[in-house]
Amino acid sequence: MNRVTIEKKVLSENDRIAARLREALTGTGTLALNFIGSPGAGKTAFLEKTLERLPVHTRAAVVTGDLQTENDAIRLRRYGFPVRQITTVGACHLDARMVEDHVSDWLQEGLELLFIENVGNLVCPTSYDLGEDLKVVILSCAEGEDKPLKYPGIFRKSELMILNKIDLLPHVPFRPELALENARSINPDIAIIQTSCITSAGFDPWMNWLERRAARKKAAASTLAAATR
Template sequence: MESHGVDSIHYGAGLAGVHAPGLSQERIIKIERDILSKNDAYARENRHRLAANGNFALNFVSSPGSGKTSLLVRAIEDLKARREIVVIEGDQQTSNDAERIRATGARALQINTGKGCHLDAHMVGHAIDTLAPEKNALLFIENVGNLVCPSAFDLGEAHKVVVLSVTEGEDKPLKYPDMFAAADLMLLNKADLLPHLDFDVGACMAAALTVNPDLQTLVVSARSGEGMQAFYAWIEARAARMAIAE
């Protein structure tokens, strides 16, 4: 389907880039609550639209360098024969990741947030309008690389998937608990590097489960393909469950 010739959307800093030294703590909290309330309303609209069209959406979150884009490229290459996959790419600048996604043949829309540190549901709603995913298509949302801000913003996705690489510390879930608490699945990526690193997989998973006892975890490698079939099975099972619920 056509995307109306639009391949990227640019946003300014928004409140994420604003400093207000004259505001009281109470006023700041009220502003934050208002922002989240409006975002949640847009997220509900997105979720309803996606469900009505049979679109299963995943919001991929991580710190920069976790390998999210490489993981999505691998997943698209492996799954594109089964159903359409469309991608919303979030970055502060450049369209590099969207171009990598398009090289697989998948349609992708780049959202540049400027100084903003996360995608929000309003941005994603406009992107869905532009991409107009086919019925029963998968929607992958690659959020801005950040383990803090995206945790608070519902985009209308079915699940948040947090990607953590073995080149990061195994205590990341304890340092950034809100993100791991908000996620339903953790993908421990770059498993092919484990023989060369001093990384304790068990300790990392234990830390994640301390924060979120319901968090499911998979060890994967976008490069070697290790664990990816288990991830695809997880997607298919959750997508089927969503279809039955609707």
């Protein structure tokens, strides 16, 4: 019997493409956000509200993933920014190749913001690096406060948590302080913004956060370009 010792990441091919994509995003100064949440958490509505509030001159684009239908892309296109649907036909997550295939020409034209709406799922998308700057997990008040404990991987890997649908709080037995405590028990550094797409609560801090992060990414790209000149 011969044992061959190997150190090979299972998703090494995905990681290779994600690294290439990340390099391209770094070069163009594009802030890329990977939104992950359960089906029905409000990812598409959150992006709709975000696009609605973006200045029209912003160079932003969206790729949105679903198993079937163009429904989300149709919704998101109403705000005047380029949107592409990735239909995974059964796959429970987006992978780096799917994203690269759908955004390469946009990156050549120059983008400030790239929103990636992943397939509704708190498990599988966690494993796949898409070359993004950060993962954003969206949890809604219609779910359980213990979601961070049940699905620790995504809460651990996310830099920001959106607690969405807070307009439902008077009507549902959801304790937001417990959800926040659970999320911080998994990831003490996670930033949290509470939002409602119905009342627009929380969208001022979210848009400010987004603007700051995009400016930081752009500045980093300018510094890099100056250093390599």
